Amino acid sequence: MASKQNSSQMILVVTIVVAIVLIAIIWPLSMMGKGSASSGSGDDAESRIMPVARVEMQKVVVKSDGKPRTGEAVYNAVCTACHAAGVAGAPKTGDKAAWAPRIATGAAALLASVTNGKNAMPPRGGGADLTDAELKAAVDYLTGKAK
Ligand code: HEC
Numbered sequence: 001m002a003s004k005q006n007s008s009q010m011i012l013v014v015t016i017v018v019a020i021v022l023i024a025i026i027w028p029l030s031m032m033g034k035g036s037a038s039s040g041s042g043d044d045a046e047s048r049i050m051p052v053a054r055v056e057m058q059k060v061v062v063k064s065d066g067k068p069r070t071g072e073a074v075y076n077a078v079c080t081a082c083h084a085a086g087v088a089g090a091p092k093t094g095d096k097a098a099w100a101p102r103i104a105t106g107a108a109a110l111l112a113s114v115t116n117g118k119n120a121m122p123p124r125g126g127g128a129d130l131t132d133a134e135l136k137a138a139v140d141y142l143t144g145k146a147k
Pocket of ligand 1: 089142
């Protein structure tokens with residue numbers, strides 16, 4: 001009973017966080033659209049979203065002049081949001097019991113889950129601009145904490 005209540009509270013928190021992020025992205029876009037006669041084509045919308053999305057990411061992920069970020073840096077910027085506290089059913093960082101059956105499926109399977117997304121975890125763990133190598137380093141870092 002208590003744990004059921006807990007997880008619905010967590011889902012509520014995640015929903016609110018997602019809503020805030022969406023508002024932060026959509027609000028400046030609606031401001032931008034006011035000046036120009038918008039054609040409303042899909043390509044146009046994408047090109048307007050891209051720079052905003054990139055700025056949003058760079059606020060969180062510190063990219064050091066094109067060098068790949070370490071697994072630890074990626075974890076601290078992106079993955080910690082869910083895995084530190086075990087939000088929405090995420091296996092908690094360092095929780096050996098929670099990680100053991102997942103680690104047993106193999107590094108390739110885990111990387112595939114993160115790349116494609118799994119249940120509450122978005123594709124690339126939400127870090128849309130992460131390279132494959134950075135993603136793999138983050139998975140290694142995260143699973144390494146539970147070995
Ligand atoms: C929005 C929350 C969220 C974020 C951010 C997130 N994860 Fe997850 N992650 C989850 C959840 C929830 C699961 C459990 C999915 C399931 O098995 O139902 C999970 C599971 C995993 C698994 C196990 C997959 C499997 O096949 O069992 C790995 C590995 C993982 N995450 C790595 C990462 C990495 C690396 C990052 C950062 C790049 C990250 N996660 C960011 C929520 C998140």
